[in-house]
Amino acid sequence: MLSDDEKREILRDVAxxxxxxxDEGEKIAAILQRVSDLYDDDEDTSPQEIYLNMRNxxxxxxxxxxxx
Numbered sequence: 001m002l003s004d005d006e007k008r009e010i011l012r013d014v015a016x017x018x019x020x021x022x023d024e025g026e027k028i029a030a031i032l033q034r035v036s037d038l039y040d041d042d043e044d045t046s047p048q049e050i051y052l053n054m055r056n057x058x059x060x061x062x063x064x065x066x067x068x
Contacts, residue, residue: 004039011036030057 002010015032018025034050037043 004041008036008039011039027058027061030054 011032015029015036018029018032020026031054034045034054037045037050038047
């Protein structure tokens with residue numbers, strides 16, 4: 001079984017690999033980065049907070065971003 005540190009590092013490594021692949025890759029990388037925060041003792045977050053945050057980011061992105 002993986003430790004929380006190992007889970008966090010794997011998620012962040014995959015996120016890093018996905019960055020700059022495409023716009024979709026960037027979005028998935030952001031989601032993975034946020035999910036990795038669940039395994040970081042220095043972060044105070046919950047699955048619900050991550051879901052709401054990512055939903056907001058994806059909605060803004062669908063609407064053309066903040067500069068529309």
